[in-house]
Amino acid sequence: MxxxxxxxxxxxxxxxxxxxxxxxxxxxxxxxxxxxxxxxxxxxxxxxxxxxxxxxxxxxxxxxxxxxxxxxxAPAVVDAVQTQVAELTHTCFMATPYEGYIAVAEKLAELAPIRGELRTALFNSGAEAVENAVKIARTHTGRQAVAALDHAYHGRTTLTMALTAKSMPYKHGFGPFAPEVYRIPGSYPYRDQLDGAAAAERSITTLEKSIGAGNLAALILEPIQGEGGFIVPAEGYIKRIADWCKENGVVFIADEIQTGFARTGAWFACEHEGVEPDIITTAKGIAGGMPLSGVTGRAEIMDSVHSGGLGGTYAGSPVSCAAALAAISTMESQxxxxxxxxxxxxxxxxxxxxxxxxxxxxxxxxxxxxxxxxxxxxxxxxxxxxxxxxxxxxxxxxxxxxxxxxxxxxxxxxxxxxxxxxxxxxxxxxxxxxxxxxx
Structure with missing residues (x-):
């Protein structure tokens, strides 16, 4: 061109x-x-x-x-996609797997701000990643309830619409929504005028009184809220919420779909907060424009799902995987x-x-x-x-x-x-x- x-x-x-x-x-x-x-x-x-x-x-x-x-x-992405298309467009990883999927999973394990042994499952979109992260958390904990924040945006599927806060245009007229999803107040410093500790205690009180820690499978949040208004939580807020999740056996899911892959000045926005999630969801910037998303998390959580419980016909397309490896390499080299x-x-x-x-x-x-x-x-x-x-x-x-x-x-x-x-x-x-x- x-x-x-x-x-x-x-x-x-x-x-x-x-x-x-x-x-x-x-x-x-x-x-x-x-x-x-x-x-x-x-x-x-x-x-x-x-x-x-x-x-x-x-x-x-x-x-x-x-x-x-x-x-x-981006030249590297274009070259990688053209080469991959000429060699292999699709087999479905669940039918005949290929190396590119594994290579992307290995790279995400290397980059994710989570210590220890990790596993990844690949999908097509951010909403798919979020939905599967919730499935994994529910399987691992044996609990059903999921909490999301005010001003959150997590997608447009039935489950992710329930997690999303804003009605118009994302939820209006599309109910009923998936059950056992609860909304809690988050941290919006410009409007609530609360420091991180006070905002976190308000959230935790709602979690404990309205849901009950023993019922909660997962809490999901965006380290910087995207569609909600690019809201950066007050210092210390996310760390306190993550610590509470750990204390109560709740899977802490960081939705880094918009914030991930160098966008915020770090590989992932969680790194700014010194926070280590249990699961991280990724998409958007991962593959330079090709459709791909991922769920990366601790091995003991990710591997709790039975064989065949995760996947999709196009999930982890070889073309998208090639694009992702090229895009990540470009982010590193530049x-x-x-x-x-x-x-x-x-x-x-x-x-x-x-x-x-x-x-x-x-x-x-x-x-x-x-x-x-x-x-x-x-x-x-x-x-x-x-x-x-x-x-x-x-x-x-x-x-x-x-x-x-x-x-x-x-x-x-x-x-x-x-x-x-x-x-x-x-x-x-x-x-x-x-x-x-x-x-």
Whole structure:
């Protein structure tokens, strides 16, 4: 593929004429429940740029929701996929296994922030990983109840919808949901004003009084909440919750689907907290854009499931496994964890300058290249979803892929590829900041 210029360029308005034609075709063929943030259609991408059907080049501040961390169409990933496709596309690991699956499991055991002997099972999506982690925890403990936090997002399947906190658009009208799933308060420092110890005691009181430790198979949390608003818990919160789980024989599951693979400036966000989970779920950035997810955990927990109890027809596809090995190798050779930390320094400095001029930016938060701003009414601190949506749409029209999130719909999140240039990153953030100021 020819090199894609790493510069923003608007050849037409967004959406352009070709995108509008595709929108008409889409309306008559694609289910209405499948939505898209951008009003245009991609044809190719490299590093920090996505090109659309009308020749517009867009700055990518979303990475396909934290997926193309090694850069879109990363050369090593492309080479690995092309080679694997020519040799073996599919046999189903449950029928005729292959080495790539084992190699990925070995690599995850090496990288996961869990000591001791580990095991891994591979799947296709983050929701599948979460669902299977819960199955494994229930089998290991013989208990049924599972706890998740306020503002959590864990997927769209029946079980993971129950774990997810936000109703619209993820749960509305889709019930009834899986039973024995309980919601507990977490840590949201900007809004609850609690330190880590106080927030943890509030959570533990709910666990003990509303569920009972003896009934609880697992507690699952995101070390930094994603869809909930890129909420970084107060210092010490996760460590205290993990310790309580250990004391009570509860499987502690870290959902690192969005935070994993160098995104936060470490291989996994748990490492920032000095926390060692029992099980870790991974997906998104694991395979450079190919569908793959994993459940990695302590051998005694993972091996408690009977033979044949885990798997799936496409789970651990040989093509996705090849992509994952190439993506992880790229992260290692280019030290993308360090690059994520550099991105944090650059973006936070730029956002702080904007915040000094605009009190509607209530908080800047996140870690590494997983950053966000919460937009509020400066007089009351109330969430301002209208400002958020209007500013994000303006940035998209200006050629910057901009994602929102948050339980209250008032957070703009930044998930650039870790390979994006400083210049392109600064320009993209600048467009978003200007859009907020101009609304």
């Amino acid at each position: 020819a090199e894609l210029p790493q510069s923003r360029h608007l050849a037409t308005e967004i959406p352009g004429p070709k995108a509008q034609e595709l929108a008409k075709r889409r309306a008559s063929s694609v289910a209405a429940g499948v939505s898209s943030l951008m009003g245009t259609y991609a044809v190719r991408s490299q590093d920090g740029i996505v090109e659309d059907v009308d020749g517009n080049r867009l700055i990518d501040l979303g990475s396909g929701i934290a997926v193309t961390s090694v850069g879109a169409s 030290d993308l964890s360090d690059r994520a930390r550099q991105i944090e320094q650059q973006v936070v400095a730029q956002l702080k300058t904007a915040q000094e001029k605009n009190p509607r930016i209530g908080e800047i938060r996140g870690r590494g290249a997983m950053l966000a701003i919460e937009l509020v009414d400066p007089a009351t601190g109330a969430p301002d979803a209208q400002l958020t949506n209007t500013a994000a749409e303006a940035a998209r029209s200006a050629g910057v892929i901009t994602l929102t999130c948050g339980t209250y719909g008032n957070v703009i999140r930044f998930l650039p590829p870790l390979t994006i240039s400083d210049e392109l990153l600064s320009e993209g953030i600048g467009v978003v900041v200007d859009a907020i100021a101009e609304v």
